[in-house]
Amino acid sequence: MTMHHPHDRATEAPATLTWPGDRLLPDQVRAALCGPGAPFERATEDVLGVPTEVFVRRAPHLPALLAHARDTTPDLPYLVFEGVEPITFGRAYELVAVYARVLAGHGVGKGDRVAVAAPNTLEHVLAYWATVSLGAVLVGLNGWWTGREMDFGLALTEPVLLLGHGEPGLRAEATPWMRASGTAALLLKDLHGEALAVPSGAALPEPGIAEDDPAAIMFTSGTTGLPKGATISHRNFVFFSQHGALGGAATALLDGARYRQVPPDVQRASLVVSPLFHVSGAGITLTSAPASGLKLVFPGAGRWDAERTLRLTHEHGVTQWSGVPTHYWRILAHPDFASFRTGQVTMAGSGGAVFPPELMRHIQETMPGVQLGNGYGMTETLGSGTLLTGLMLERHPGSVGAAVPTVRVQIRAEDGTPLPEGEVGEIHIKGPGVFLGYWRDPEATADVLDGERWYRTGDYGRLDGDLLYLESRIRDLILRGGENIYPIEIEYRLVEHPDIREAAVIGVPDKVLGQEVKAFVVLEEGRTLTADGVRAFARETLAPFKVPAHVEFRDALPYTETGKVLKRVLEEEHAAAG
Template sequence: MNEDTAVTGTPVTLEWRGDALLDDGLRAMLTGPGAPFERRVEDVLGAPAEVFVRRAPNVPALLADAAERTPDAVYLAFAEDGRVLTFAEAHRLAAAYAAVLAVRYGVGAGDRVAVAAPNGLEHLTALWAALALGAVVVGLNGWWTADELDHGIGLTEPALILGSDKPLARLRATRAASGGVPIVPLEDLHAAAALPDPPAGLPAVPIAEDDPAAVMFTSGTTGRPKGAVLSHRNIVHFGLFGGLGGAVAALTGPPGRRQAPPGEQRAAILSNPLFHVSGACVALANAPMFALKLVLPPKGRWDAEAALRLTRDHRLTQWTGVPTHFWRMLTHPDFDRYDTSRVVSIGSGGATLAPELLRLIEEKLPGVGVTNGYGMTETTGTGTFLNGREMDGHPASVGAAAPTVRVQVRDEEGNPLPEGQVGRIHISGGGVFLGYWRDPEATAEALTPDRWYRSGDYGRIVDGVLYLESRMRDLIIRGGENIYPIEIEYRLVEHPDVDDACVIGVPHPVLGQEVKAVVVPRPGAVLTAGEVREWAAGALASFKVPAHVEFRDALPYNETGKVIKRLLEPPTDPARR
């Protein structure tokens, strides 16, 4: 917001309005007294928050409940060898793991158990076991270098470090490897859990819902990653808010919307890493809550054709991922060879959906429901939903407030802003984290006294939905004009010969900054910088048209599907030029 912009009008708060879309019968069935998604306001860590009444007391209770309600439903399916694991089997295995962690390694309540490994049976079971003991799981990024792993280990001081595959080799190259903390291969833990007399259930450890459950590191596109501490309440809330939002979207969708086959188990690929909110919470909350089958793809980089093959072979009912995944799948030359008829929903997050992608989804998968979520690690992925009416009427937005969530846009002094004003996005609700591990200064900066999370994003509220303008560090100020890269990126990816695009600011001696576009042409296309600028000028003001255009074969993405813009920026140190 420019300094000379007057703040006038009534401050706006976004709140969940999905109840209004339901008739009285459906509302009573979903959210009425005694219903699965009944809600009320309670005190949460000293601040009022709307919560779900019928919620599990902690995360391990979700697995125990699933093992009782749906014991024979498939929890995990492994693409590499065809194995499957039911919820009852997962419960028994987690109990055995917990016994080994407690007896052999002395893990107890409050201890940290760090894991650096690809997604897999042993990885996920270790998370369940540690949580059942009241320990705090630390999700170490499996692609981190030894130095980065040392940062995460040094910050959280785990009692035990678990690893497998390439991350295990990097763990053994860390300073921590010589520091006395056991580094145990997950395969060894799994073998040790083959007990002659395994326990009948998870350990009876008292766990409060606001106890720490996990340390999830921020994506680290700037500076050292911070360890966001998520509670048991946060993870349980993730499943419930998503369940209610999805149910309302399915019940109020337009005519012709795809429906799940009657009696068929819902299924999705577990593509997001378990060290990230979107992977861990789906596996720990959504799957046991709603008997969702998770298919683990072959190890290695994500592959569009492999995802299409799994869609056919495992009769997937939903796709989850980031926009880049969907672009690759929908434009794959062999798309039509694979049966995608059972896919009824697409869920995304981490980036807004370009209008061209939405049009492509409707063309290739007519009637599929699309939901794009806006949230972050610090809010356990909760924030806003874009689906249904908002998707039709405001496709460039990130949607309305998710269930139990409140959203405000505030100025830098913390004052809520009226409709249309751009400011810092603030979020409150049951998904807001406890704080940053051993970083009270950063925690105080991120959380207001009444537990609103101050995000690092700019946005504006219009017609009841949130528009994401840019991350604060991405804002380009050219000659006093604020330029939000996302608007330019939207325009560029609609060019028929552009496969991907990113916009950054580069220094200018007079203007301060100029706009630079980094463009990935579609395979076989020939583009010039002049053509890119001409395309942008067809829809944007002249000061937003890229002054510089660079062509690349690919953009640098991190593990959560976000472009690492700092890798595109020119070096600031003259010695590096």
């Protein structure tokens, strides 16, 4: 990495990361994939008033993807839940059509919001599809939120209907906004019962959905302590499947001989470990699966479990895994690993968490030929940004990858000026996956989207050749077991305690979850408080995964001359203490 004096920038060309497949693929192969008339032909079109590179041949909206699967792979299994007969793509279409009719009977129409507070269930998936097929907007409420957080999400989005399942739904139903608004609540099992009473054979509704109409609102934590509703369009969802398909095809052509491949007569299958209110869960369920005939196996409620993962992989012929490095350590260390069928697994993705070199070696020794994948994206880009797979990952394990097809990545200075390769700055992303904005928050939207629809991520990084490297996260994001946690929200809560004068929160390494939450607390003079007392106070208003697992009391916090807490010092001191 090189650092440059500001006056040097005028003589160095700004760097923009683009998909390297255009340069790496042989001409004939590239033409077959991306040339005129090819499946992944690209062109520049107007997207929300801005010229943007897009795929020419694409579904106009999400319901078209489900209709495509009904027409092309009607008999292939699509949704597999334990204790339930597998649902084929054809049957899913039929059920979604009657679900949509029932939801319309409950007053749901185009543009309305339907909130869901539930774990991943068959009814949840079908309700998601039915909502977007009506042109309505699915509001995904985090099942681990407290009642206070549920109330905020409901008040912001004002749904016309709340769908629940057990405890999360009951918490949402009991919030002040729900009581004051009189909004109807319905259990997903009751919705399913109503749908089964409707004669089948209906087609999906045709509400006149445009590509850039909103399809979902996904919540992302904010630096102000309040979550923001990222509004995801039908275009964003459709793009999720297309860039993945082209990237996968290119990797297979470039590195295929080195890695395991799924035989052409075998259906690919994936475990879905992410909740539907997350990018990964919704993206693969609503786009990748129907676009490619992928079977989805849902583990069911409860914590992630290595033995259950291995058993479902064995029973359903799962060919691809997703998770964090800790998951893979646990899978490989399971005492009965060898008794389960895993030879058909071809891919293992880490979802943004970098594979430690030792883990990569262990996977390659235990499961030779499995292709690893890692990437960088966020809710606001529906996960699109960069991707690192195959040989490129083995050669550059510290990177988070190259730009996915049609996406642009730049590193910019604080004033927004694009920087040359090697300089550290803020990561910006542009492409068809960039969200519409934050729901009912134009100020926050304007803060992260410029006039050319470049999304300002808030993360620091640098470009080196075709690859992006993360340097630090300027929002101090904590990645705990797949959940994104912003310390400021916890800090704001802690200093509300009458005995706490100051608080600083960081993420510290954790073997199981990747990171855990640690709070450094300075008490008011003469006051006493225990670590359990701190946690109990936090737990009153924060979701359980945000409650500090570690609490350290200090006489003072380290500050800069400008009054900012030196969190790096806290991290170093924690590491030194073992």
